[in-house]
Amino acid sequence: MKNVYLVLAVLGAVVPYAFFLEFFNSYGFSLGGFVLALFANGAAGGFTADLLISSLVFWIFLWTRNAAHMWAYVVINLTIGLSCALPAYLYMAAREEEAAPA
Numbered sequence: 001m002k003n004v005y006l007v008l009a010v011l012g013a014v015v016p017y018a019f020f021l022e023f024f025n026s027y028g029f030s031l032g033g034f035v036l037a038l039f040a041n042g043a044a045g046g047f048t049a050d051l052l053i054s055s056l057v058f059w060i061f062l063w064t065r066n067a068a069h070m071w072a073y074v075v076i077n078l079t080i081g082l083s084c085a086l087p088a089y090l091y092m093a094a095r096e097e098e099a100a101p102a
Helices: 002-027 031-038 042-064 070-079 082-099
Strands: none
Touching: 002 031, 002 082, 031 042, 042 070, 042 082, 070 082
16 A cells, blocks of 8 residues: 555645646736635535545644654645645655664
C-alpha cells in the first residue's frame, strides 16, 4: 500500500493544480476571486465546505496522534490540498511502520 499512497499523493498534487492553473490563467491571480469561485453556487459551496471540514478533521487527527512532522502535513494541506496531504501522511506512516523493528 505504501507505493499506492505515494502515487496518490503525487496525483493529489498534480490534478488539483491543473484546475487551479486553468482558473488563474483565465481570471488572473486574484485570491478574492478564487475564494468567491469556491462558493459560486451550491454545488461548489458544498464541495468546498466538505473539503474544509475534512481538512479540519485531518488536522485534529494529526494533533491527537502527535504525528511526526505534523506541521508539514498542515502546510501541504494549505498549499496543495488534502488530496496530497492525506496520502503523503499515509505513505510516511506506512514507511515508518515498515522500518520499525518487529
